[in-house]
Amino acid sequence: MKTQAVPRIGQRDDIGRGGGVSRQIERLLVLMSRYREASIAVVAIVMVIYFQIGSDGGFLSSQFMSVVLRDTGRLGLIAIAEVMLMITGEIDISVSGTFSLAPYMMVLMSITWGLPLAVGGAIGVVLGILIGFVNGIITVRLRVPSLITTVGTLFFVQGIVVSIYNSQPIIAPIEEPFNAIFGESLYDPSDSFWSWHGVTAFTPFLWTVLVVAALALVLKKTTFGLHTIATGSNIVGAREIGVRTDRIKVCNFMIAGGCAAFAGVINTAQFASADPQAGSPFLTLQAIAAAVIGGTSLLGGSGTVIGALIGAFVVASLNNGLVMLGAQATVSDIYLGAAIVAAMILSVQVDRLRVRRRR
Amino acid sequence: MTKDLRGDANARAGGGLGRRDALTRAAMFGVGAATLAGSIGAARAASESSGLPKKPYKFHFVCHVTLDQFFTPTIYGAQDACAAFGCSYQWTGSQKNVVSEMVSAMQTAIAEKSDGIAVCLVDPKAFDAATAMAMAAGIPVIAFNADVPVGSPNKRLSYIGQPLYQSGYNSALKFLKLVPKGSHIMLAIGVPGSLNTQPRLDGYIQAIKDGGNQVTYDVVNAGPDPATEISRVESYYLSHKNVAGMFGTGGSDTYACGFVANKYDLAKKGGIVAGFDLFPQTLDLIKAGVVAFTTDQQAYLQGFLPVQQLYLYKISGGLVGPANSDTSQAYVTKDNVDAYVGKTRFEGRSDVEPS
Numbered sequence: 001m002k003t004q005a006v007p008r009i010g011q012r013d014d015i016g017r018g019g020g021v022s023r024q025i026e027r028l029l030v031l032m033s034r035y036r037e038a039s040i041a042v043v044a045i046v047m048v049i050y051f052q053i054g055s056d057g058g059f060l061s062s063q064f065m066s067v068v069l070r071d072t073g074r075l076g077l078i079a080i081a082e083v084m085l086m087i088t089g090e091i092d093i094s095v096s097g098t099f100s101l102a103p104y105m106m107v108l109m110s111i112t113w114g115l116p117l118a119v120g121g122a123i124g125v126v127l128g129i130l131i132g133f134v135n136g137i138i139t140v141r142l143r144v145p146s147l148i149t150t151v152g153t154l155f156f157v158q159g160i161v162v163s164i165y166n167s168q169p170i171i172a173p174i175e176e177p178f179n180a181i182f183g184e185s186l187y188d189p190s191d192s193f194w195s196w197h198g199v200t201a202f203t204p205f206l207w208t209v210l211v212v213a214a215l216a217l218v219l220k221k222t223t224f225g226l227h228t229i230a231t232g233s234n235i236v237g238a239r240e241i242g243v244r245t246d247r248i249k250v251c252n253f254m255i256a257g258g259c260a261a262f263a264g265v266i267n268t269a270q271f272a273s274a275d276p277q278a279g280s281p282f283l284t285l286q287a288i289a290a291a292v293i294g295g296t297s298l299l300g301g302s303g304t305v306i307g308a309l310i311g312a313f314v315v316a317s318l319n320n321g322l323v324m325l326g327a328q329a330t331v332s333d334i335y336l337g338a339a340i341v342a343a344m345i346l347s348v349q350v351d352r353l354r355v356r357r358r359r
Numbered sequence: 360m361t362k363d364l365r366g367d368a369n370a371r372a373g374g375g376l377g378r379r380d381a382l383t384r385a386a387m388f389g390v391g392a393a394t395l396a397g398s399i400g401a402a403r404a405a406s407e408s409s410g411l412p413k414k415p416y417k418f419h420f421v422c423h424v425t426l427d428q429f430f431t432p433t434i435y436g437a438q439d440a441c442a443a444f445g446c447s448y449q450w451t452g453s454q455k456n457v458v459s460e461m462v463s464a465m466q467t468a469i470a471e472k473s474d475g476i477a478v479c480l481v482d483p484k485a486f487d488a489a490t491a492m493a494m495a496a497g498i499p500v501i502a503f504n505a506d507v508p509v510g511s512p513n514k515r516l517s518y519i520g521q522p523l524y525q526s527g528y529n530s531a532l533k534f535l536k537l538v539p540k541g542s543h544i545m546l547a548i549g550v551p552g553s554l555n556t557q558p559r560l561d562g563y564i565q566a567i568k569d570g571g572n573q574v575t576y577d578v579v580n581a582g583p584d585p586a587t588e589i590s591r592v593e594s595y596y597l598s599h600k601n602v603a604g605m606f607g608t609g610g611s612d613t614y615a616c617g618f619v620a621n622k623y624d625l626a627k628k629g630g631i632v633a634g635f636d637l638f639p640q641t642l643d644l645i646k647a648g649v650v651a652f653t654t655d656q657q658a659y660l661q662g663f664l665p666v667q668q669l670y671l672y673k674i675s676g677g678l679v680g681p682a683n684s685d686t687s688q689a690y691v692t693k694d695n696v697d698a699y700v701g702k703t704r705f706e707g708r709s710d711v712e713p714s
Contacts, residue, residue, distance in 0.1 A: 055598060064597050071590045158426070167428035168707060169585075171639050185622075267586055271618065273640055275611070276428065280584040319587065320594035329551045329580035 029353075037307040039350035040294045043343045044314050051321040059321060062193055066185065066201040070270065071316035072309070073204030077263035078287035079294070079308040080212055081256035086291060087219075088232045088249050089300030090146040092135060095260035095287070097157030098128045099279030102261035103268035104161050107172040117175045121182070121265040128261020129254045131157060136250030146253075154281070161276045169275040172268055182207070183270030204266045208309065211259065215305045228252060233301030290315045293344050295351065314343050411674065413445020416474035418669050420662070421464045422452040423481045423505065423554070429610060429636060429658055431707030433504075436662025439712070444670040446474075456553065458482045465489040473498055475669030479505040480515065481554035487513050499672045501681060503661045505555050516672070516681030519664045521656035523555060526687045527562025527608065530633065530654050533690065534606060535566065537631045537651060541573040542603035545595055547581040547612040547634075549588060556608040559635065563606065574603075581612040588615035596623060607634030610641070613653055617644035625649070637691065637699060637706055645696045655689040659705045 031038070051059040058064060078095050085092050102124030109120040135153055139146045180186055180200045187201035199206070219225035230238040231245040238245050260279075268274050294311030296303030318339045327335050420437060422430060437448045451468070453460035461478070462485055468476050469492055476493055480486050480502045487507075490500045494514045506518040538544060544567075548560050560578065567574050579595050581588040592615045596602060605620060607613030613634025619625075620632045621644060632650045634641070644650040664684050672680030691699055702709035 058598055061597075064594065067590055067593050067597065071587075074586060162426040162428075166431045166434075166707060166710060167426055168431060169428060169638055169640065171643065271586065271589060273585070273614075275585045276426075277611070278585055282583045282587070316590075319582070320590055323579055323591045323594040324598040326577065326598075327580075329548050329578040332580040333551070 036295045036302075036304050036351070036354075037310060038354055039347045040307050040310045040314065040343075042350050043293070043346045044310050044317075046346070047314060047317055047321070047339075047343070051317060051324065054325050055321070059317075059324065062187075062198075062201070064320070064324070066187060068313070068316050068320050069202050069205035070183075070185075071319060072313045073202075073206075073208040074263055074267055075283070075287055075290055075316055076205075076208040076309045076312035077211060077259050077266070078283060079290040079312045080208075080215055080305040081259035081263075082284075082287050082291045083294075083296045083303045083305050083308045084215065084228070084252045084255050084259075085146070085249075086232075086296050086298065087228055087300060087303040088245075088252050089235065090139060090249060090253070091288070092132070092150045092253065092256045092260075093147065093281070093284055094131065094135060094150040094154040094157055095256060096279030096281055096284045097154045097161065098131050098257055098260040099264040099267070099283065100161045100276055101131075101157050101264070102128050103172075103264040103278070104164065104170070104274045104276060106265060107170050107268060107274040108165065110173055110175075111170065117173065117178045117269070121178075121269075124265050125258055125261045128257040128259075128264075130257070131261075132254035132257025133250060135257065136253030139253070140246040140249050158276075158279075165276070167276050169273055169277075172272045172274050174272050179269045179272065181269075183266045183268075184272065185270070204270060207262075207266060208312075211262070212305045212309045215255070219305065224248070224251070229301065231300075232303075286315050286319075287312070289340055289344075293340070293347055295347070315340065318343075411444065411670075414670065414674060416444075416446040416670060416673055417471075418446060418448045418475040418477065418666055419464070419468035419471075419473045420448055420450050420452070420503075420665070421461050421468070421476060421478040422450065423456045423458075423461060423479045425450060425452050425454050428707065430504075430662075432659040432705060433662035435704050435707060435710070436659040436664075437666050438662075440663045440666030440670070444666065446666060446670055448666065452479070456481065458485045462486060462489050465493065469493050469496055469498060472496075474673055475499045475501070475665075477501045477503045477519075477665035477669065478515075479503060479555075480507045480513065480518075481505045483508050483511060486515075487511070490514050499669055499677075499681070501665045501668055503665050517668060517683050519668070519684045519686065520661050521654075521687035522685060523558035524562040524565075526635075526654060526656065527559030528566045529562075530559070530635070530690075531563040531566030531606075532570075534604060534631055534633045534651065535570045535572065535574060537633075538574060538603045539629075541575075543575045543577075543599070543601055544604040544606065545592075545599065545602050545616075546576050546578045546606050546608070547588070547592060547616055548578060548608045549581050549612045550583055551578075551580050553609075556635075559608040563608070581607075581615055585611045585615065588612050589618050592616055593619045593622070596620075596625075602630065604631035604633070606632070609634075610636030610638045613650070614638040614641045614644075617641055617650040620644075621647070621649045639700075642691065642696055642700050645691060645693055646700065648693060652690045652692045654687060655691050655699070657686040657689060658707065660684065660686045 081095055106120035106124040109115040110117055135150055138144050138149045183204050185201050186197040191197040227243045227248050230243050231248045235245050290311035291308045293314060294307030318336055322332055322335050434450060441448050451464045466489055491514050493500045500515045502515045502518040504520040507513040546563050548556050567576055581591050588611055596619050605616035607616050616632045626649050633652050635654045637655055641650055641653055668680040699706055
């Protein structure tokens with residue numbers, strides 16, 4: 001990749017000598033051509049500029065960014081769960097059910113048995129991993145398409161959640177520092193932005209960044225990551241060279257389940273409430289949109305968790321920015337839908353430009 | 360409006376022969392019989408009555424959101440009424456407001472020769488044919504929680520629940536007294552166009568227009584899940600800090616308004632929050648003085664009364680039973696919230712039957 005890019009810089013430098021602006025643009029284009037995430041980053045920057053101007057500078061305020069980045073964190077964790085699976089050519093619709101079940105169990109165990117939230121949360125995440133395992137086994141062993149498997153488990157898991165406690169939302173206990181570490185915002189405008197309270201304004205997002213960094217490393221630097229991509233891009237070829245594709249897929253289902261459960265736990269720590277309807281299918285759809293906008297192929301074989309995180313930021317910004325700009329309820333979904341499609345078109349076009357430059 | 364509804368329902372329920380006449384005659388006959396009994400000294404104390412017989416009728420409840428926590432007390436109400444009258448019920452319909460699934464559920468109940476159907480009429484037209492089919496098959500149909508508009512040709516016998524538009528209107532009249540003249544407020548709706556919250560929103564808006572106190576408003580699409588609702592309401596507040604009040608139209612968006620108001624101490628700044636339904640978190644926020652009030656539409660009665668009316672209709676051969684019942688008489692405020700906070704079967708927070 002680098003051997004292609006370096007001569008181009010030299011060539012363009014010769015042509016553009018004396019033209020500082022064009023050289024800067026050229027450098028930017030070269031930089032963009034190196035990274036798949038560049039296209040969605042451009043979309044995000046354009047959108048931030050638009051909202052910042054439209055809101056008279058309010059969009060990038062620390063309070064508003066706290067709202068948007070918290071939303072990004074929740075959506076981002078579900079989006080990267082989908083990315084890991086979509087790379088292998090599978091999908092998981094049940095993540096919204098897992099998102100509801102894990103924290104619900106955590107809170108029930110806390111109020112019924114007095115179990116600390118941290119322990120209950122860990123059990124909830126393990127439960128999410130188990131749901132992923134079941135999804136994976138049914139999909140790869142019994143040869144059921146993952147879309148159907150996970151639609152089934154979505155209903156099954158959601159049914160369990162609403163039947164456990166008669167569909168009632170439960171007020172969750174607050175246990176510090178668990179809540180503050182995992183989602184509760186203690187930030188007040190009078191607090192210093194760099195204080196502990198300032199950090200809590202963004203904890204859901206910071207956790208997501210941590211998970212994204214870990215999975216990005218896994219995808220780029222480990223054999224497991226390589227095999228994940230190989231499984232999605234050419235499953236027959238991957239099997240022929242000895243990749244245990246079934247195991248890879250099951251593992252990624254488990255990662256997805258764990259991420260969804262963790263997102264649910266963070267969500268409950270944030271609002272101190274466990275709601276059986278917390279994980280609506282709308283959440284899954286938005287997460288898939290974020291993953292695809294971020295550069296993950298629906299056909300498998302390629303994807304980026306960093307792109308998905310930026311995609312989640314785009315969707316979260318649209319969700320909240322449109323409200324900020326005063327979109328009325330009856331028309332706000334029109335704007336949201338059009339903006340998601342526009343973001344997708346812009347991302348695809350920038351990506352085409354990027355690919356063309358690489359050639 | 361309630362009066363109109365009742366009159367309309369009575370007209371519908373009466374059919375061609377005039378049901379009201381039949382009831383009047385039955386009452387007159389009853390008075391005459393009682394007088395006769397009294398005159399011969401044979402009247403017995405009510406406590407000596409062997410009571411109504413238990414009958415194994417099976418009724419179907421067709422709900423638009425079968426898993427929604429709001430209907431937990433409704434289910435308890437249906438259970439208790441069934442236990443009292445020896446009946447059974449089946450809770451069916453759609454999980455996500457899909458009208459075609461509800462109509463299919465009604466048709467299935469008709470095919471099973473149900474003894475009576477209680478249905479949330481969340482669409483002004485879609486249930487007309489199924490209702491007519493049921494009535495033609497001798498299966499009484501009662502609407503609960505959501506009803507067809509006044510003047511509808513739908514043949515349901517009665518409506519038990521909150522008149523949605525009117526309850527929105529009444530609630531707005533109550534909160535408009537609390538916000539300053541000429542102020543700006545936010546109205547939240549979880550899913551615009553939703554058949555059980557949109558009429559409440561329309562009622563809010565009409566009351567604001569009729570109020571004449573120059574209150575302006577924005578309507579925010581809060582979103583379909585609690586986290587999105589909180590996020591969007593917070594976004595609205597941060598960009599409209601002059602807002603004098605935030606008002607929800609459903610349970611979760613009312614809670615979202617309360618959550619954000621609590622976070623930013625809106626009550627201390629004179630801001631008013633109110634809405635609908637009894638999320639436990641909303642009740643806590645009422646107790647804390649963050650939310651001014653919420654409207655209780657007595658979900659328990661929406662399960663108990665349909666069974667009672669269907670049972671009486673069946674056992675009396677169609678003479679007794681169907682009558683409209685407005686269940687939305689209660690506002691929960693700081694003064695009476697303690698009665699709601701406890702674990703009570705009547706609000707769905709405990710399955711323990713009262714002793």
